[in-house]
Amino acid sequence: MKIVDLRSDTVTKPSPEMWEYIKSMGNSRLGDDVMGEDPTVNELEEKAARLIGKEAALFVTSGTQGNLVSLLSQTKPGDEILLEELSHIFLNEVGSAARIGGLMIRTYPSVRGVPSFEYLQSLIRDREEIHEPPSTLLCTENTHNYHGGAIVELDALKKMRDFTNKNDLKFHLDGARLFNAAVGLNVPVTEITKHANSVMFCLSKGLSCPVGSMVAGSKEFISKARRFRKMLGGGMRQAGIIAAFGLIALEPKWINRLADDHKNAKILSQGIENLKLRIKVHPTDTNIVIVELLEKVRILKIITALNKAGILAFNISKEKIRFVTHYGINTDDIDYSIEQIGLILKKVL
Ligand SMILES: Cc1ncc(COP(=O)(O)O)c(C=O)c1O
Known part of the structure:
Protein backbone atom coordinates (compact mmCIF):
# COMPACT_ATOMS: atom_id res chain seq x y z
CA MET A 1 0.00 0.00 0.00
CA LYS A 2 1.17 3.52 -0.76
CA ILE A 3 2.09 5.43 2.39
CA VAL A 4 2.31 9.22 2.41
CA ASP A 5 3.71 10.33 5.73
CA LEU A 6 2.58 13.90 6.36
CA ARG A 7 2.84 13.75 10.15
CA SER A 8 5.91 15.95 10.39
CA ASP A 9 9.07 17.10 8.62
CA THR A 10 10.94 15.32 11.42
CA VAL A 11 10.33 11.97 9.67
CA THR A 12 12.79 12.89 6.90
CA LYS A 13 15.84 10.75 6.18
CA PRO A 14 19.24 11.99 4.92
CA SER A 15 19.87 12.72 1.24
CA PRO A 16 22.30 10.67 -0.94
CA GLU A 17 24.76 13.63 -0.87
CA MET A 18 24.74 13.49 2.92
CA TRP A 19 25.49 9.75 2.91
CA GLU A 20 28.27 10.24 0.37
CA TYR A 21 29.89 12.85 2.58
CA ILE A 22 29.60 10.65 5.70
CA LYS A 23 31.12 7.69 3.85
CA SER A 24 34.05 9.83 2.74
CA MET A 25 34.84 10.95 6.29
CA GLY A 26 37.64 9.30 8.19
CA ASN A 27 38.66 9.44 11.82
CA SER A 28 40.70 12.57 11.16
CA ARG A 29 37.38 14.45 10.86
CA LEU A 30 36.39 13.42 14.40
CA GLY A 31 37.55 14.41 17.89
CA ASP A 32 36.27 14.97 21.43
CA ASP A 33 33.81 17.84 21.10
CA VAL A 34 33.50 18.39 24.85
CA MET A 35 37.17 19.37 24.65
CA GLY A 36 36.39 21.45 21.53
CA GLU A 37 38.43 19.06 19.37
CA ASP A 38 35.94 17.76 16.83
CA PRO A 39 36.85 19.50 13.53
CA THR A 40 33.51 18.65 11.91
CA VAL A 41 31.46 20.08 14.78
CA ASN A 42 33.70 23.15 14.84
CA GLU A 43 33.21 23.62 11.10
CA LEU A 44 29.45 23.25 11.44
CA GLU A 45 29.29 25.76 14.28
CA GLU A 46 31.36 28.28 12.31
CA LYS A 47 29.27 27.73 9.19
CA ALA A 48 26.01 28.16 11.10
CA ALA A 49 27.20 31.33 12.85
CA ARG A 50 28.28 32.85 9.53
CA LEU A 51 25.04 31.95 7.84
CA ILE A 52 22.85 33.30 10.63
CA GLY A 53 24.99 36.43 11.03
CA LYS A 54 25.92 35.85 14.67
CA GLU A 55 29.31 35.74 16.41
CA ALA A 56 29.09 32.09 17.41
CA ALA A 57 26.95 28.97 17.29
CA LEU A 58 26.56 25.71 19.19
CA PHE A 59 25.52 22.24 18.01
CA VAL A 60 22.83 20.83 20.33
CA THR A 61 20.99 17.53 20.41
CA SER A 62 17.51 18.86 19.65
CA GLY A 63 15.34 21.92 19.23
CA THR A 64 14.00 21.42 22.73
CA GLN A 65 17.50 21.44 24.19
CA GLY A 66 18.45 24.45 22.03
CA ASN A 67 15.48 26.48 23.25
CA LEU A 68 16.16 25.56 26.86
CA VAL A 69 19.87 26.46 26.81
CA SER A 70 18.90 29.75 25.16
CA LEU A 71 16.43 30.57 27.92
CA LEU A 72 18.78 29.47 30.71
CA SER A 73 21.62 31.55 29.29
CA GLN A 74 19.61 34.77 29.18
CA THR A 75 17.54 34.65 32.36
CA LYS A 76 17.76 33.98 36.07
CA PRO A 77 15.44 31.75 38.12
CA GLY A 78 12.46 33.84 39.20
CA ASP A 79 12.42 35.97 36.03
CA GLU A 80 9.26 36.12 33.95
CA ILE A 81 9.34 35.31 30.23
CA LEU A 82 6.76 36.06 27.55
CA LEU A 83 5.74 33.15 25.32
CA GLU A 84 3.16 33.03 22.56
CA GLU A 85 0.20 30.98 23.78
CA LEU A 86 0.46 28.29 21.07
CA SER A 87 4.25 28.21 20.99
CA HIS A 88 6.23 25.00 21.10
CA ILE A 89 8.20 26.20 24.13
CA PHE A 90 4.99 26.76 26.07
CA LEU A 91 3.02 23.71 24.91
CA ASN A 92 5.49 21.00 24.02
CA GLU A 93 8.74 21.31 25.94
CA VAL A 94 7.57 19.62 29.13
CA GLY A 95 7.48 22.89 31.06
CA SER A 96 11.29 22.85 31.19
CA ALA A 97 11.49 26.65 31.43
CA ALA A 98 9.63 26.41 34.74
CA ARG A 99 10.96 23.06 35.99
CA ILE A 100 14.61 23.55 35.12
CA GLY A 101 14.92 27.31 34.57
CA GLY A 102 12.75 28.36 37.52
CA LEU A 103 11.08 30.82 35.17
CA MET A 104 7.61 32.31 35.43
CA ILE A 105 5.77 32.02 32.14
CA ARG A 106 3.35 34.62 30.86
CA THR A 107 1.64 33.88 27.55
CA TYR A 108 0.46 36.31 24.92
CA PRO A 109 -2.12 35.69 22.16
CA SER A 110 -1.28 36.49 18.57
CA VAL A 111 -2.58 36.63 15.05
CA ARG A 112 -0.48 33.97 13.33
CA GLY A 113 2.48 34.69 15.61
CA VAL A 114 2.16 38.50 15.64
CA PRO A 115 1.18 39.99 19.02
CA SER A 116 -0.75 43.10 19.87
CA PHE A 117 1.97 45.38 21.21
CA GLU A 118 -0.48 47.21 23.43
CA TYR A 119 -1.38 43.93 25.07
CA LEU A 120 2.26 42.86 25.27
CA GLN A 121 3.10 46.15 26.99
CA SER A 122 0.41 45.47 29.59
CA LEU A 123 2.25 42.26 30.55
CA ILE A 124 5.54 43.96 31.38
CA ARG A 125 6.24 44.03 35.10
CA ASP A 126 7.32 47.05 37.09
CA ARG A 127 10.99 46.51 37.94
CA GLU A 128 10.80 48.98 40.85
CA GLU A 129 7.90 47.11 42.44
CA ILE A 130 9.28 44.65 45.01
CA HIS A 131 6.27 42.35 44.75
CA GLU A 132 6.78 41.54 41.07
CA PRO A 133 9.14 39.25 39.18
CA PRO A 134 11.14 41.03 36.47
CA SER A 135 10.13 40.47 32.83
CA THR A 136 13.39 39.69 31.05
CA LEU A 137 12.79 37.82 27.80
CA LEU A 138 10.38 37.70 24.86
CA CYS A 139 10.14 34.67 22.55
CA THR A 140 8.81 34.36 19.05
CA GLU A 141 8.42 31.31 16.81
CA ASN A 142 9.14 31.59 13.06
CA THR A 143 7.69 29.83 11.21
CA HIS A 144 4.92 29.23 13.69
CA ASN A 145 4.01 25.56 13.87
CA TYR A 146 0.52 25.60 15.41
CA HIS A 147 -0.45 28.63 13.35
CA GLY A 148 0.09 26.46 10.29
CA GLY A 149 3.71 27.22 9.42
CA ALA A 150 2.86 30.93 9.46
CA ILE A 151 5.66 33.33 8.65
CA VAL A 152 6.17 36.14 11.16
CA GLU A 153 7.12 38.88 8.72
CA LEU A 154 10.08 41.26 8.91
CA ASP A 155 8.14 44.35 9.99
CA ALA A 156 6.56 42.41 12.88
CA LEU A 157 9.98 41.10 13.91
CA LYS A 158 11.36 44.63 13.87
CA LYS A 159 8.49 45.81 16.05
CA MET A 160 9.18 42.98 18.48
CA ARG A 161 12.85 43.95 18.54
CA ASP A 162 11.95 47.60 19.22
CA PHE A 163 9.59 46.43 21.95
CA THR A 164 12.33 44.38 23.63
CA ASN A 165 14.79 47.28 23.39
CA LYS A 166 12.26 49.67 24.92
CA ASN A 167 11.53 47.28 27.79
CA ASP A 168 15.08 46.01 28.33
CA LEU A 169 14.23 42.42 27.41
CA LYS A 170 16.24 39.79 25.58
CA PHE A 171 14.64 38.41 22.39
CA HIS A 172 14.77 34.68 21.57
CA LEU A 173 13.74 33.23 18.22
CA ASP A 174 12.55 29.62 18.12
CA GLY A 175 13.42 29.09 14.48
CA ALA A 176 12.90 25.34 14.36
CA ARG A 177 11.76 26.07 10.77
CA LEU A 178 13.74 29.29 10.32
CA PHE A 179 14.83 28.51 6.76
CA ASN A 180 11.23 27.84 5.72
CA ALA A 181 10.55 31.44 6.76
CA ALA A 182 13.59 32.80 4.86
CA VAL A 183 12.77 30.79 1.71
CA GLY A 184 9.07 31.69 2.02
CA LEU A 185 9.91 35.40 2.25
CA ASN A 186 12.71 35.08 -0.31
CA VAL A 187 15.09 37.07 1.90
CA PRO A 188 18.55 36.28 3.32
CA VAL A 189 18.05 34.50 6.63
CA THR A 190 19.98 37.29 8.38
CA GLU A 191 17.08 39.67 7.67
CA ILE A 192 15.13 37.53 10.15
CA THR A 193 17.85 36.63 12.64
CA LYS A 194 19.31 40.13 12.98
CA HIS A 195 16.41 41.06 15.22
CA ALA A 196 16.99 38.34 17.82
CA ASN A 197 19.64 38.03 20.55
CA SER A 198 19.47 34.25 20.36
CA VAL A 199 18.33 31.94 17.60
CA MET A 200 17.60 28.22 17.62
CA PHE A 201 17.08 26.36 14.35
CA CYS A 202 16.64 22.66 13.64
CA LEU A 203 18.71 20.56 11.25
CA SER A 204 16.42 17.59 11.78
CA LYS A 205 13.21 19.01 10.27
CA GLY A 206 12.91 20.32 6.70
CA LEU A 207 16.71 20.18 6.32
CA SER A 208 16.39 16.39 6.78
CA CYS A 209 19.37 15.66 9.01
CA PRO A 210 18.88 12.71 11.36
CA VAL A 211 19.81 14.59 14.56
CA GLY A 212 20.54 18.03 15.86
CA SER A 213 19.81 21.71 16.09
CA MET A 214 21.91 24.85 16.28
CA VAL A 215 21.85 27.76 18.68
CA ALA A 216 23.44 31.05 17.66
CA GLY A 217 24.13 34.44 19.23
CA SER A 218 26.96 36.49 20.73
CA LYS A 219 30.20 34.79 21.86
CA GLU A 220 29.27 35.52 25.47
CA PHE A 221 25.84 33.94 25.01
CA ILE A 222 27.30 30.84 23.35
CA SER A 223 29.86 30.30 26.08
CA LYS A 224 27.03 30.31 28.64
CA ALA A 225 24.92 28.07 26.40
CA ARG A 226 27.82 25.59 26.15
CA ARG A 227 27.90 25.27 29.94
CA PHE A 228 24.13 24.76 30.10
CA ARG A 229 24.28 22.19 27.31
CA LYS A 230 26.82 20.28 29.41
CA MET A 231 24.60 20.59 32.48
CA LEU A 232 21.70 19.11 30.52
CA GLY A 233 23.80 16.14 29.41
CA GLY A 234 24.18 17.42 25.87
CA GLY A 235 27.99 17.41 25.72
CA MET A 236 28.77 14.80 23.06
CA ARG A 237 32.16 13.37 22.18
CA GLN A 238 32.91 12.41 18.53
CA ALA A 239 29.78 14.27 17.51
CA GLY A 240 31.19 15.09 14.07
CA ILE A 241 29.65 11.87 12.83
CA ILE A 242 26.21 13.48 13.19
CA ALA A 243 27.25 17.10 12.68
CA ALA A 244 28.51 16.15 9.20
CA PHE A 245 24.92 15.84 7.92
CA GLY A 246 24.44 19.47 8.90
CA LEU A 247 27.37 20.65 6.77
CA ILE A 248 25.56 19.42 3.67
CA ALA A 249 22.18 20.63 4.92
CA LEU A 250 23.43 24.20 5.26
CA GLU A 251 24.46 24.44 1.60
CA PRO A 252 22.28 26.92 -0.37
CA LYS A 253 21.05 24.15 -2.70
CA TRP A 254 19.64 22.18 0.22
CA ILE A 255 18.12 25.18 1.94
CA ASN A 256 16.47 26.33 -1.30
CA ARG A 257 14.97 22.86 -1.77
C1 LIG B 1 8.50 25.24 16.62
C2 LIG B 1 9.27 24.13 17.24
N1 LIG B 1 10.21 24.42 18.14
C3 LIG B 1 10.96 23.46 18.72
C4 LIG B 1 10.77 22.14 18.40
C5 LIG B 1 11.59 21.10 19.10
O1 LIG B 1 12.46 20.39 18.30
P1 LIG B 1 12.94 18.92 18.70
O2 LIG B 1 11.85 17.99 18.31
O3 LIG B 1 14.19 18.74 17.89
O4 LIG B 1 13.21 18.91 20.17
C6 LIG B 1 9.79 21.78 17.47
C7 LIG B 1 9.58 20.37 17.13
O5 LIG B 1 8.66 19.97 16.45
C8 LIG B 1 9.03 22.80 16.87
O6 LIG B 1 8.05 22.53 15.98
Whole structure:
Protein backbone atom coordinates (compact mmCIF):
# COMPACT_ATOMS: atom_id res chain seq x y z
CA MET A 1 0.00 0.00 0.00
CA LYS A 2 1.17 3.52 -0.76
CA ILE A 3 2.09 5.43 2.39
CA VAL A 4 2.31 9.22 2.41
CA ASP A 5 3.71 10.33 5.73
CA LEU A 6 2.58 13.90 6.36
CA ARG A 7 2.84 13.75 10.15
CA SER A 8 5.91 15.95 10.39
CA ASP A 9 9.07 17.10 8.62
CA THR A 10 10.94 15.32 11.42
CA VAL A 11 10.33 11.97 9.67
CA THR A 12 12.79 12.89 6.90
CA LYS A 13 15.84 10.75 6.18
CA PRO A 14 19.24 11.99 4.92
CA SER A 15 19.87 12.72 1.24
CA PRO A 16 22.30 10.67 -0.94
CA GLU A 17 24.76 13.63 -0.87
CA MET A 18 24.74 13.49 2.92
CA TRP A 19 25.49 9.75 2.91
CA GLU A 20 28.27 10.24 0.37
CA TYR A 21 29.89 12.85 2.58
CA ILE A 22 29.60 10.65 5.70
CA LYS A 23 31.12 7.69 3.85
CA SER A 24 34.05 9.83 2.74
CA MET A 25 34.84 10.95 6.29
CA GLY A 26 37.64 9.30 8.19
CA ASN A 27 38.66 9.44 11.82
CA SER A 28 40.70 12.57 11.16
CA ARG A 29 37.38 14.45 10.86
CA LEU A 30 36.39 13.42 14.40
CA GLY A 31 37.55 14.41 17.89
CA ASP A 32 36.27 14.97 21.43
CA ASP A 33 33.81 17.84 21.10
CA VAL A 34 33.50 18.39 24.85
CA MET A 35 37.17 19.37 24.65
CA GLY A 36 36.39 21.45 21.53
CA GLU A 37 38.43 19.06 19.37
CA ASP A 38 35.94 17.76 16.83
CA PRO A 39 36.85 19.50 13.53
CA THR A 40 33.51 18.65 11.91
CA VAL A 41 31.46 20.08 14.78
CA ASN A 42 33.70 23.15 14.84
CA GLU A 43 33.21 23.62 11.10
CA LEU A 44 29.45 23.25 11.44
CA GLU A 45 29.29 25.76 14.28
CA GLU A 46 31.36 28.28 12.31
CA LYS A 47 29.27 27.73 9.19
CA ALA A 48 26.01 28.16 11.10
CA ALA A 49 27.20 31.33 12.85
CA ARG A 50 28.28 32.85 9.53
CA LEU A 51 25.04 31.95 7.84
CA ILE A 52 22.85 33.30 10.63
CA GLY A 53 24.99 36.43 11.03
CA LYS A 54 25.92 35.85 14.67
CA GLU A 55 29.31 35.74 16.41
CA ALA A 56 29.09 32.09 17.41
CA ALA A 57 26.95 28.97 17.29
CA LEU A 58 26.56 25.71 19.19
CA PHE A 59 25.52 22.24 18.01
CA VAL A 60 22.83 20.83 20.33
CA THR A 61 20.99 17.53 20.41
CA SER A 62 17.51 18.86 19.65
CA GLY A 63 15.34 21.92 19.23
CA THR A 64 14.00 21.42 22.73
CA GLN A 65 17.50 21.44 24.19
CA GLY A 66 18.45 24.45 22.03
CA ASN A 67 15.48 26.48 23.25
CA LEU A 68 16.16 25.56 26.86
CA VAL A 69 19.87 26.46 26.81
CA SER A 70 18.90 29.75 25.16
CA LEU A 71 16.43 30.57 27.92
CA LEU A 72 18.78 29.47 30.71
CA SER A 73 21.62 31.55 29.29
CA GLN A 74 19.61 34.77 29.18
CA THR A 75 17.54 34.65 32.36
CA LYS A 76 17.76 33.98 36.07
CA PRO A 77 15.44 31.75 38.12
CA GLY A 78 12.46 33.84 39.20
CA ASP A 79 12.42 35.97 36.03
CA GLU A 80 9.26 36.12 33.95
CA ILE A 81 9.34 35.31 30.23
CA LEU A 82 6.76 36.06 27.55
CA LEU A 83 5.74 33.15 25.32
CA GLU A 84 3.16 33.03 22.56
CA GLU A 85 0.20 30.98 23.78
CA LEU A 86 0.46 28.29 21.07
CA SER A 87 4.25 28.21 20.99
CA HIS A 88 6.23 25.00 21.10
CA ILE A 89 8.20 26.20 24.13
CA PHE A 90 4.99 26.76 26.07
CA LEU A 91 3.02 23.71 24.91
CA ASN A 92 5.49 21.00 24.02
CA GLU A 93 8.74 21.31 25.94
CA VAL A 94 7.57 19.62 29.13
CA GLY A 95 7.48 22.89 31.06
CA SER A 96 11.29 22.85 31.19
CA ALA A 97 11.49 26.65 31.43
CA ALA A 98 9.63 26.41 34.74
CA ARG A 99 10.96 23.06 35.99
CA ILE A 100 14.61 23.55 35.12
CA GLY A 101 14.92 27.31 34.57
CA GLY A 102 12.75 28.36 37.52
CA LEU A 103 11.08 30.82 35.17
CA MET A 104 7.61 32.31 35.43
CA ILE A 105 5.77 32.02 32.14
CA ARG A 106 3.35 34.62 30.86
CA THR A 107 1.64 33.88 27.55
CA TYR A 108 0.46 36.31 24.92
CA PRO A 109 -2.12 35.69 22.16
CA SER A 110 -1.28 36.49 18.57
CA VAL A 111 -2.58 36.63 15.05
CA ARG A 112 -0.48 33.97 13.33
CA GLY A 113 2.48 34.69 15.61
CA VAL A 114 2.16 38.50 15.64
CA PRO A 115 1.18 39.99 19.02
CA SER A 116 -0.75 43.10 19.87
CA PHE A 117 1.97 45.38 21.21
CA GLU A 118 -0.48 47.21 23.43
CA TYR A 119 -1.38 43.93 25.07
CA LEU A 120 2.26 42.86 25.27
CA GLN A 121 3.10 46.15 26.99
CA SER A 122 0.41 45.47 29.59
CA LEU A 123 2.25 42.26 30.55
CA ILE A 124 5.54 43.96 31.38
CA ARG A 125 6.24 44.03 35.10
CA ASP A 126 7.32 47.05 37.09
CA ARG A 127 10.99 46.51 37.94
CA GLU A 128 10.80 48.98 40.85
CA GLU A 129 7.90 47.11 42.44
CA ILE A 130 9.28 44.65 45.01
CA HIS A 131 6.27 42.35 44.75
CA GLU A 132 6.78 41.54 41.07
CA PRO A 133 9.14 39.25 39.18
CA PRO A 134 11.14 41.03 36.47
CA SER A 135 10.13 40.47 32.83
CA THR A 136 13.39 39.69 31.05
CA LEU A 137 12.79 37.82 27.80
CA LEU A 138 10.38 37.70 24.86
CA CYS A 139 10.14 34.67 22.55
CA THR A 140 8.81 34.36 19.05
CA GLU A 141 8.42 31.31 16.81
CA ASN A 142 9.14 31.59 13.06
CA THR A 143 7.69 29.83 11.21
CA HIS A 144 4.92 29.23 13.69
CA ASN A 145 4.01 25.56 13.87
CA TYR A 146 0.52 25.60 15.41
CA HIS A 147 -0.45 28.63 13.35
CA GLY A 148 0.09 26.46 10.29
CA GLY A 149 3.71 27.22 9.42
CA ALA A 150 2.86 30.93 9.46
CA ILE A 151 5.66 33.33 8.65
CA VAL A 152 6.17 36.14 11.16
CA GLU A 153 7.12 38.88 8.72
CA LEU A 154 10.08 41.26 8.91
CA ASP A 155 8.14 44.35 9.99
CA ALA A 156 6.56 42.41 12.88
CA LEU A 157 9.98 41.10 13.91
CA LYS A 158 11.36 44.63 13.87
CA LYS A 159 8.49 45.81 16.05
CA MET A 160 9.18 42.98 18.48
CA ARG A 161 12.85 43.95 18.54
CA ASP A 162 11.95 47.60 19.22
CA PHE A 163 9.59 46.43 21.95
CA THR A 164 12.33 44.38 23.63
CA ASN A 165 14.79 47.28 23.39
CA LYS A 166 12.26 49.67 24.92
CA ASN A 167 11.53 47.28 27.79
CA ASP A 168 15.08 46.01 28.33
CA LEU A 169 14.23 42.42 27.41
CA LYS A 170 16.24 39.79 25.58
CA PHE A 171 14.64 38.41 22.39
CA HIS A 172 14.77 34.68 21.57
CA LEU A 173 13.74 33.23 18.22
CA ASP A 174 12.55 29.62 18.12
CA GLY A 175 13.42 29.09 14.48
CA ALA A 176 12.90 25.34 14.36
CA ARG A 177 11.76 26.07 10.77
CA LEU A 178 13.74 29.29 10.32
CA PHE A 179 14.83 28.51 6.76
CA ASN A 180 11.23 27.84 5.72
CA ALA A 181 10.55 31.44 6.76
CA ALA A 182 13.59 32.80 4.86
CA VAL A 183 12.77 30.79 1.71
CA GLY A 184 9.07 31.69 2.02
CA LEU A 185 9.91 35.40 2.25
CA ASN A 186 12.71 35.08 -0.31
CA VAL A 187 15.09 37.07 1.90
CA PRO A 188 18.55 36.28 3.32
CA VAL A 189 18.05 34.50 6.63
CA THR A 190 19.98 37.29 8.38
CA GLU A 191 17.08 39.67 7.67
CA ILE A 192 15.13 37.53 10.15
CA THR A 193 17.85 36.63 12.64
CA LYS A 194 19.31 40.13 12.98
CA HIS A 195 16.41 41.06 15.22
CA ALA A 196 16.99 38.34 17.82
CA ASN A 197 19.64 38.03 20.55
CA SER A 198 19.47 34.25 20.36
CA VAL A 199 18.33 31.94 17.60
CA MET A 200 17.60 28.22 17.62
CA PHE A 201 17.08 26.36 14.35
CA CYS A 202 16.64 22.66 13.64
CA LEU A 203 18.71 20.56 11.25
CA SER A 204 16.42 17.59 11.78
CA LYS A 205 13.21 19.01 10.27
CA GLY A 206 12.91 20.32 6.70
CA LEU A 207 16.71 20.18 6.32
CA SER A 208 16.39 16.39 6.78
CA CYS A 209 19.37 15.66 9.01
CA PRO A 210 18.88 12.71 11.36
CA VAL A 211 19.81 14.59 14.56
CA GLY A 212 20.54 18.03 15.86
CA SER A 213 19.81 21.71 16.09
CA MET A 214 21.91 24.85 16.28
CA VAL A 215 21.85 27.76 18.68
CA ALA A 216 23.44 31.05 17.66
CA GLY A 217 24.13 34.44 19.23
CA SER A 218 26.96 36.49 20.73
CA LYS A 219 30.20 34.79 21.86
CA GLU A 220 29.27 35.52 25.47
CA PHE A 221 25.84 33.94 25.01
CA ILE A 222 27.30 30.84 23.35
CA SER A 223 29.86 30.30 26.08
CA LYS A 224 27.03 30.31 28.64
CA ALA A 225 24.92 28.07 26.40
CA ARG A 226 27.82 25.59 26.15
CA ARG A 227 27.90 25.27 29.94
CA PHE A 228 24.13 24.76 30.10
CA ARG A 229 24.28 22.19 27.31
CA LYS A 230 26.82 20.28 29.41
CA MET A 231 24.60 20.59 32.48
CA LEU A 232 21.70 19.11 30.52
CA GLY A 233 23.80 16.14 29.41
CA GLY A 234 24.18 17.42 25.87
CA GLY A 235 27.99 17.41 25.72
CA MET A 236 28.77 14.80 23.06
CA ARG A 237 32.16 13.37 22.18
CA GLN A 238 32.91 12.41 18.53
CA ALA A 239 29.78 14.27 17.51
CA GLY A 240 31.19 15.09 14.07
CA ILE A 241 29.65 11.87 12.83
CA ILE A 242 26.21 13.48 13.19
CA ALA A 243 27.25 17.10 12.68
CA ALA A 244 28.51 16.15 9.20
CA PHE A 245 24.92 15.84 7.92
CA GLY A 246 24.44 19.47 8.90
CA LEU A 247 27.37 20.65 6.77
CA ILE A 248 25.56 19.42 3.67
CA ALA A 249 22.18 20.63 4.92
CA LEU A 250 23.43 24.20 5.26
CA GLU A 251 24.46 24.44 1.60
CA PRO A 252 22.28 26.92 -0.37
CA LYS A 253 21.05 24.15 -2.70
CA TRP A 254 19.64 22.18 0.22
CA ILE A 255 18.12 25.18 1.94
CA ASN A 256 16.47 26.33 -1.30
CA ARG A 257 14.97 22.86 -1.77
CA LEU A 258 12.45 23.88 0.92
CA ALA A 259 10.65 25.80 -1.83
CA ASP A 260 9.53 22.40 -3.23
CA ASP A 261 7.90 21.57 0.11
CA HIS A 262 6.14 24.93 0.08
CA LYS A 263 4.90 24.34 -3.46
CA ASN A 264 3.59 20.90 -2.51
CA ALA A 265 1.87 22.30 0.56
CA LYS A 266 0.16 24.97 -1.59
CA ILE A 267 -1.07 22.30 -4.04
CA LEU A 268 -2.34 20.24 -1.11
CA SER A 269 -4.15 23.12 0.57
CA GLN A 270 -5.65 24.29 -2.74
CA GLY A 271 -6.74 20.73 -3.54
CA ILE A 272 -8.44 20.33 -0.16
CA GLU A 273 -10.03 23.77 -0.45
CA ASN A 274 -11.45 22.80 -3.87
CA LEU A 275 -13.34 19.92 -2.24
CA LYS A 276 -15.80 22.59 -1.03
CA LEU A 277 -16.58 20.84 2.23
CA ARG A 278 -17.50 22.15 5.68
CA ILE A 279 -13.88 22.77 6.52
CA LYS A 280 -11.56 25.74 6.83
CA VAL A 281 -8.16 25.40 5.18
CA HIS A 282 -5.86 27.82 6.99
CA PRO A 283 -3.55 30.07 4.93
CA THR A 284 -0.50 28.10 3.82
CA ASP A 285 2.69 30.18 3.94
CA THR A 286 5.22 27.33 3.99
CA ASN A 287 5.17 23.54 4.45
CA ILE A 288 2.30 23.08 6.92
CA VAL A 289 -1.37 22.73 6.00
CA ILE A 290 -3.98 22.98 8.73
CA VAL A 291 -7.47 21.77 8.01
CA GLU A 292 -10.11 22.76 10.54
CA LEU A 293 -13.37 20.82 10.69
CA LEU A 294 -16.38 23.09 10.96
CA GLU A 295 -18.72 20.28 11.98
CA LYS A 296 -18.64 18.27 15.18
CA VAL A 297 -17.11 14.94 14.21
CA ARG A 298 -14.76 12.67 16.07
CA ILE A 299 -11.44 13.77 14.64
CA LEU A 300 -9.70 10.52 15.60
CA LYS A 301 -12.14 8.68 13.35
CA ILE A 302 -10.86 10.75 10.43
CA ILE A 303 -7.22 10.26 11.42
CA THR A 304 -7.77 6.49 11.61
CA ALA A 305 -9.50 6.41 8.22
CA LEU A 306 -6.67 8.47 6.72
CA ASN A 307 -4.10 6.10 8.21
CA LYS A 308 -5.94 3.13 6.72
CA ALA A 309 -5.76 4.80 3.31
CA GLY A 310 -2.02 5.33 3.81
CA ILE A 311 -2.16 9.05 4.61
CA LEU A 312 -0.43 9.70 7.91
CA ALA A 313 -1.27 12.94 9.70
CA PHE A 314 -1.70 14.25 13.23
CA ASN A 315 -4.58 16.14 14.76
CA ILE A 316 -3.28 19.15 16.69
CA SER A 317 -6.60 19.78 18.48
CA LYS A 318 -10.12 18.36 18.48
CA GLU A 319 -10.89 20.31 15.30
CA LYS A 320 -7.61 20.66 13.44
CA ILE A 321 -5.62 18.19 11.33
CA ARG A 322 -2.05 19.08 10.39
CA PHE A 323 -0.34 17.90 7.19
CA VAL A 324 3.39 18.62 6.76
CA THR A 325 5.25 18.38 3.45
CA HIS A 326 8.95 17.56 3.41
CA TYR A 327 11.89 15.95 1.61
CA GLY A 328 10.70 12.64 0.15
CA ILE A 329 7.15 13.84 -0.62
CA ASN A 330 6.52 14.43 -4.33
CA THR A 331 3.62 15.74 -6.39
CA ASP A 332 2.23 12.22 -6.97
CA ASP A 333 2.03 11.80 -3.20
CA ILE A 334 0.19 15.10 -2.96
CA ASP A 335 -2.31 14.17 -5.70
CA TYR A 336 -2.94 10.82 -4.01
CA SER A 337 -3.38 12.56 -0.64
CA ILE A 338 -5.92 15.05 -2.02
CA GLU A 339 -7.91 12.19 -3.56
CA GLN A 340 -7.92 10.11 -0.37
CA ILE A 341 -8.61 13.07 1.94
CA GLY A 342 -11.55 13.98 -0.33
CA LEU A 343 -13.01 10.46 -0.23
CA ILE A 344 -12.74 10.27 3.56
CA LEU A 345 -13.97 13.76 4.39
CA LYS A 346 -16.94 13.44 2.01
CA LYS A 347 -18.04 10.35 3.93
CA VAL A 348 -18.04 12.03 7.33
CA LEU A 349 -18.93 15.66 6.62
C1 LIG B 1 8.50 25.24 16.62
C2 LIG B 1 9.27 24.13 17.24
N1 LIG B 1 10.21 24.42 18.14
C3 LIG B 1 10.96 23.46 18.72
C4 LIG B 1 10.77 22.14 18.40
C5 LIG B 1 11.59 21.10 19.10
O1 LIG B 1 12.46 20.39 18.30
P1 LIG B 1 12.94 18.92 18.70
O2 LIG B 1 11.85 17.99 18.31
O3 LIG B 1 14.19 18.74 17.89
O4 LIG B 1 13.21 18.91 20.17
C6 LIG B 1 9.79 21.78 17.47
C7 LIG B 1 9.58 20.37 17.13
O5 LIG B 1 8.66 19.97 16.45
C8 LIG B 1 9.03 22.80 16.87
O6 LIG B 1 8.05 22.53 15.98
